[in-house]
Amino acid sequence: MKILIAGANGQLGQAMLRVCADLQLPHCGVAHAQMDITDLKQIAAVVEREQPTYVVNMAAVSDVRAAQSDAAHCYAVNRDGAANLARVCAEHSIPLLHLSTDYVFDGQLGLPYTEEHKPNPQNVYGNSKLEGEEAVRELCPQHVIVRSSWVFAATGNNFFARTLAALQRGDSVQAANDQIGCPTYAVHLAQVCAAILQQVDCDTDPPLWGTYHYCDRGPTTRYDFARTIATTFAQRTEAPEPKVEPIDSSALNDRVYSARHAVLATEKLFFTFGIRQRGWRQGVKRAVEVAAQHGLTE
Numbered sequence: 363m364k365i366l367i368a369g370a371n372g373q374l375g376q377a378m379l380r381v382c383a384d385l386q387l388p389h390c391g392v393a394h395a396q397m398d399i400t401d402l403k404q405i406a407a408v409v410e411r412e413q414p415t416y417v418v419n420m421a422a423v424s425d426v427r428a429a430q431s432d433a434a435h436c437y438a439v440n441r442d443g444a445a446n447l448a449r450v451c452a453e454h455s456i457p458l459l460h461l462s463t464d465y466v467f468d469g470q471l472g473l474p475y476t477e478e479h480k481p482n483p484q485n486v487y488g489n490s491k492l493e494g495e496e497a498v499r500e501l502c503p504q505h506v507i508v509r510s511s512w513v514f515a516a517t518g519n520n521f522f523a524r525t526l527a528a529l530q531r532g533d534s535v536q537a538a539n540d541q542i543g544c545p546t547y548a549v550h551l552a553q554v555c556a557a558i559l560q561q562v563d564c565d566t567d568p569p570l571w572g573t574y575h576y577c578d579r580g581p582t583t584r585y586d587f588a589r590t591i592a593t594t595f596a597q598r599t600e601a602p603e604p605k606v607e608p609i610d611s612s613a614l615n616d617r618v619y620s621a622r623h624a625v626l627a628t629e630k631l632f633f634t635f636g637i638r639q640r641g642w643r644q645g646v647k648r649a650v651e652v653a654a655q656h657g658l659t660e
């Protein structure tokens with residue numbers, strides 16, 4: 363087994379590198395500068411050189427706002443880049459594990475979304491990720507697509523890291539109490555990806571290719587997520603607990619982030635792979651610890 367990780371410098375890519383090292387899974391991470399997934403020839407050259415048995419696509423334009431303001435670039439990476447990887451993988455009969463998002467759904471169902479629910483993306487990011495999924499399904503039959511939500515790590519451009527930075531500066535934090543989802547610690551998600559690959563590697567009959575949902579356990583609001591970060595931060599630093607204020611998404615005056623209820627149902631993953639959900643609060647504790655080890659400055 364050898365896992366090639368595309369987008370290795372991202373928050374999930376970094377977590378995947380660590381998990382592979384911890385599990386002693388042979389792997390090779392390639393950052394954007396080493397392999398641009400919009401460049402088919404570059405992908406082919408890296409695959410020729412590294413001879414992986416699996417490719418994991420953790421490369422993406424993942425910033426929902428940036429996606430909205432530069433749609434052409436977002437589609438080039440999230441749709442066409444995914445298609446490029448799928449083409450090269452299919453040519454070499456290499457299975458592809460591809461990451462996707464709850465943003466393929468409209469967030470209006472009011473119930474957890476299963477893999478059977480019809481996607482209905484509401485923004486450029488969600489639509490580009492859906493079209494990326496479709497390309498992977500069409501071009502590379504040996505694929506696993508993992509949809510997840512609200513991925514966070516100690517560093518990187520994510521809600522956790524932005525909230526922690528604001529708390530460190532002593533800024534008050536406002537967070538929406540009408541956006542409901544499941545925060546997911548990047549390390550937990552990387553562990554799920556590694557566990558899937560280890561089982562797929564067993565060549566089961568029938569094979570386990572398909573689309574699966576994983577998010578950490580416990581739907582919550584952005585407000586409760588921010589409050590948990592603040593409480594955990596205050597416990598760690600023994601400082602008074604900073605104030606976090608709940609607000610309506612409408613008050614944010616934000617076209618991209620609006621009120622939504624996007625919880626992913628994870629039963630299919632459990633019944634197929636026996637993988638249970640981890641708790642996101644445990645992930646928050648761990649991420650605050652990791653940030654503290656880095657001086658709580660990143």
Ligand SMILES: NC(=O)c1ccc[n+]([C@@H]2O[C@H](COP(=O)([O-])OP(=O)(O)OC[C@H]3O[C@@H](n4cnc5c(N)ncnc54)[C@H](OP(=O)(O)O)[C@@H]3O)[C@@H](O)[C@H]2O)c1
Pocket residue numbers: 368369370371372373374375393394395397398399400419420421422423424425439443461462463464491509510511512513514518519520
């Ligand atoms: N973040 C979330 O809340 C979330 C939720 C659900 C699913 N996901 C999915 O999980 C995956 C990983 O996301 P993440 O949170 O780890 O995002 P991230 O931290 O933004 O990492 C994405 C990485 O992709 C790289 N990249 C961008 N364009 C590229 C290109 N053309 N070729 C190669 N690499 C490129 C970026 O490098 P540069 O920065 O150098 O461009 C970055 O290192 C994505 O598929 C995302 O859609 C994320």
